[in-house]
Amino acid sequence: xxxxxxxxxxxxxxxxxxxxxxxxxxxxxxxxxxxxxxxxxxxxxxxxxxxxxxxxxxxxxxxxxxxxxxxxxxxxxxxxxxxxxxxxxxxxxxxxxxxxxxxxxxxxxxxxxxxxxxxxxxxxxxxxxxxxxxxxxxxxxxxxxxxxxxxxxxxxxxxxxxxxxxxxxxxxxxxxxxxxxxxxxxxxxxxxxxxxxxxxxxxxxxxxxxxxxxxxxxxxxxxxxxxxxxxxxxxxxxxxxxxxxxxxxxxxxxxxxxxxxxxxxxxxxxxxxxxxxxxxxxxxxxxxxxxxxxxxxxxxxxxxxxxxxxxxxxxxxxxxxxxxxxxxxxxxxxxxxxxxxxxxxxxxxxxxxxxxxxxxxxxxxxxxxxxxxxxxxxxxxxxxxxxxxxxxxxxxxxxxxxxxxxxxxxxxxxxxxxxxxxxxxxxxxxxxxxxxxxxxxxxxxxxxxxxxxxxxxxxxxxxxxxxxxxxxxxxxxxxxxxxxxxxxxxxxxxxxxxxxxxxxxxxxxxxxxxxxxxxxxxxxxxxxxxxxxxxxxxxxxxxxxxxxxxxxxxxxxxxxxxxxxxxxxxxxxxxxxxxxxxxxxxxxxxxxxxxxxxxxxxxxxxxxxxxxxxxxxxxxxxxxxxxxxxxxxxxxxxxxxxxxxxxxxxxxxxxxxxxxxxxxxxxxxxxxxxxxxxxxxxxxxxxxxxxxxxxxxxxxxxxxxxxxxxxxxxxxxxxxxxxxxxxxxxxxxxxxxxxxxxxxxx
Numbered sequence: 205x206x207x208x209x210x211x212x213x214x215x216x217x218x219x220x221x222x223x224x225x226x227x228x229x230x231x232x233x234x235x236x237x238x239x240x241x242x243x244x245x246x247x248x249x250x251x252x253x254x255x256x257x258x259x260x261x262x263x264x265x266x267x268x269x270x271x272x273x274x275x276x277x278x279x280x281x282x283x284x285x286x287x288x289x290x291x292x293x294x295x296x297x298x299x300x301x302x303x304x305x306x307x308x309x310x311x312x313x314x315x316x317x318x319x320x321x322x323x324x325x326x327x328x329x330x331x332x333x334x335x336x337x338x339x340x341x342x343x344x345x346x347x348x349x350x351x352x353x354x355x356x357x358x359x360x361x362x363x364x365x366x367x368x369x370x371x372x373x374x375x376x377x378x379x380x381x382x383x384x385x386x387x388x389x390x391x392x393x394x395x396x397x398x399x400x401x402x403x404x405x406x407x408x409x410x411x412x413x414x415x416x417x418x419x420x421x422x423x424x425x426x427x428x429x430x431x432x433x434x435x436x437x438x439x440x441x442x443x444x445x446x447x448x449x450x451x452x453x454x455x456x457x458x459x460x461x462x463x464x465x466x467x468x469x470x471x472x473x474x475x476x477x478x479x480x481x482x483x484x485x486x487x488x489x490x491x492x493x494x495x496x497x498x499x500x501x502x503x504x505x506x507x508x509x510x511x512x513x514x515x516x517x518x519x520x521x522x523x524x525x526x527x528x529x530x531x532x533x534x535x536x537x538x539x540x541x542x543x544x545x546x547x548x549x550x551x552x553x554x555x556x557x558x559x560x561x562x563x564x565x566x567x568x569x570x571x572x573x574x575x576x577x578x579x580x581x582x583x584x585x586x587x588x589x590x591x592x593x594x595x596x597x598x599x600x601x602x603x604x605x606x607x608x609x610x611x612x613x614x615x616x617x618x619x620x621x622x623x624x625x626x627x628x629x630x631x632x633x634x635x636x637x638x639x640x641x642x643x644x645x646x647x648x649x650x651x652x653x654x655x656x657x658x659x660x661x662x663x664x665x666x667x668x669x670x671x672x673x674x675x676x677x678x679x680x681x682x683x684x685x686x687x688x689x690x691x692x693x694x695x696x697x698x699x700x701x702x703x704x705x706x707x708x709x710x711x712x713x714x715x716x717x718x719x720x721x722x723x724x725x726x727x728x729x730x731x732x733x734x735x736x737x738x739x740x741x742x743x744x745x746x747x748x749x750x751x752x753x754x755x756x757x758x759x760x761x762x763x764x765x766x767x768x769x770x771x772x773x774x775x776x777x778x779x780x781x782x783x784x785x786x787x788x789x790x791x792x793x794x795x796x797x798x799x800x801x802x803x804x805x806x807x808x809x810x811x812x813x814x815x816x817x818x819x820x821x822x823x824x825x826x827x828x829x830x831x832x833x834x835x836x837x838x839x840x841x842x843x844x845x846x847x848x849x850x851x852x853x854x855x856x857x858x859x860x861x862x863x864x865x866x867x868x869x870x871x872x873x874x875x876x877x878x879x880x881x882x883x884x885x886x887x888x889x890x891x892x893x894x895x896x897x898x899x900x901x902x903x904x905x906x907x908x909x910x911x912x913x914x915x916x917x918x919x920x921x922x923x924x925x926x927x928x929x930x931x932x933x934x935x936x937x938x939x940x941x942x943x944x945x946x947x948x949x950x
Contacts, residue, residue, distance in 0.1 A: 219716040249847035251359035284786035285844035288777030342780035348840020356830035380942035385709035453643035489530035500536040510548040577606040584610040596654040616948035623674035638897035682918035689930035692921040699909030711853035727831040737823040738782030747780040747814040751887035772798035807868040826852025
């Protein structure tokens with residue numbers, strides 16, 4: 205029988221509750237207890253649809269208790285949400301002088317209060333009655349409970365899911381035509397554990413790795429051969445098995461980021477060199493004879509020719525050399541039945557193959573337009589990635605004519621990507637653009653130098669040429685499938701939700717999930733940021749920092765551990781050590797009315813790992829929002845209310861040192877959910893210009909609503925204003941991003 209908590213977690217991410225059929229008894233009428241259950245659920249910020257309510261009324265008290273316990277677990281009610289300061293909305297007026305005085309008092313001794321951590325707090329320094337721990341080192345000692353529940357009446361209404369809905373969602377994930385984000389991957393892994401794998405065509409290579417891993421774990425290696433089509437597929441799986449990354453990130457990139465994350469402001473605490481050695485040792489490869497033979501079989505039994513395989517292995521040659529040695533492939537190549545493997549290794553080691561990239565670079569350098577375009581046409585997907593720069597080098601007309609001949613071979617997600625990013629790329633008003641290299645953080649790079657060789661009008665024509673071509677292809681692909689429907693309903697909110705392409709979120713959303721770039725309306729006068737970390741860990745120094753940056757026309761102000769109070773923002777105090785097992789929390793309150801008065805433009809929400817290493821695993825960060833004032837406990841300072849949580853994320857496996865997780869745009873009074881990793885111990889390492897460039901990039905993305913409008917035009921569907929059309933596309937439908945990706949018809 206499938207595990208209920210796992211399937212409930214998956215359904216909740218899609219704003220639904222999974223109710224197993226065996227829990228429903230038709231002769232049960234549990235109306236009174238179900239009413240009590242819904243009241244308790246409302247305290248956590250959730251409501252139920254009429255259909256779900258009637259179904260729950262046919263379930264037992266035991267099931268409803270189990271369901272409520274699962275919700276409390278998921279919403280974090282059991283966690284410690286106590287900050288350092290009690291009633292932190294009133295500043296403690298602590299100063300740097302208080303810290304200096306305490307340091308000398310601890311070293312040399314004087315009259316004062318001894319803290320459990322060993323520090324001596326002198327009289328007339330910190331107001332100790334205001335603290336839950338040591339104000340000097342940020343170690344908490346006192347803990348409170350959540351006192352205020354249900355302070356927001358804007359409930360997240362949940363629908364009913366049964367096993368058939370779970371199975372449909374499972375298939376949607378497997379067939380998704382865009383890479384799954386961390387939330388979807390986590391859901392897929394939960395579903396793979398609980399449900400049999402359906403016999404379907406998997407949509408993405410990265411998704412396929414999960415299937416292969418399942419077969420390997422169940423000792424069903426014989427089922428994996430047909431899933432590998434190229435050596436790159438095999439390398440991707442081996443690297444995923446070793447590092448947990450679904451993309452083949454170079455070892456030096458991982459080592460470099462790990463080492464940077466161990467840098468510290470204090471040279472005494474800098475462990476970057478030591479960590480670089482450690483991660484190099486970790487990335488060393490070691491395989492058993494059985495594992496080596498399995499990989500040898502995979503390579504030997506691929507349908508491609510050895511020449512073609514060697515050519516495909518070349519871009520990752522350094523990594524392949526390491527794997528070939530670790531897997532003892534030369535030894536297996538000398539055995540019978542492995543003749544193809546032997547030939548492959550001979551060709552690969554002696555480089556008896558053409559290097560496509562080298563040939564292309566030569567033609568580009570020699571400005572040989574015809575040969576370069578012919579070569580690019582042989583690899584349409586790479587042509588798509590080179591398209592913008594080649595247009596600047598050889599001119600739009602020739603390049604687009606050559607590209608048009610192969611565009612039918614390009615996946616729709618790449619066509620959409622070109623359409624979305626053309627405007628940003630060909631805009632020379634900004635000198636830089638935001639990019640995120642594989643395995644790296646978002647950064648600025650200079651715009652292409654050849655942009656200056658063209659006038660603004662010519663660049664607009666290039667942009668229009670790409671958009672017109674992409675629009676033609678999209679309509680052509682939408683027109684090809686037969687559609688007997690006549691009408692379509694498109695929820696107006698979908699015009700504000702970006703198409704889920706090009707965003708590989710590394711964080712998990714345990715509550716109803718949202719697409720990166722989704723905008724959330726502010727409801728009251730206060731936004732409350734929160735961060736909780738350290739649950740389940742032993743007591744230790746583990747310093748995570750919650751911060752925000754208020755951006756004005758000509759200046760910026762930062763609310764963080766160094767400045768706890770700035771105009772319109774108040775911090776709950778800097779915690780630097782976590783208590784045993786229960787974790788700890790920090791908050792920042794942002795006053796919208798004061799921001800309006802001061803004419804602020806943006807507020808950027810960030811978190812950082814001040815301690816050596818990355819953001820703590822399972823760290824939860826997000827924001828609360830309510831049309832009613834949100835209370836802060838005077839006794840403990842606890843300010844968390846699950847009913848007020850508008851959005852939150854959880855850190856999974858990551859190389860992230862700092863993270864931007866949202867931007868409050870004061871012009872629209874909306875919060876934009878985005879995920880932008882950056883390097884550095886604190887918020888001062890954040891480049892605000894990079895955030896602005898990323899925001900521009902998100903704003904240029906095609907919305908789901910506009911995509912559906914293209915579909916409606918191509919299929920001659922009449923758009924109506926009520927959700928009783930032949931095809932209904934609502935905000936709830938769009939929450940399943942895997943389902944949205946099915947619009948990308950190849």
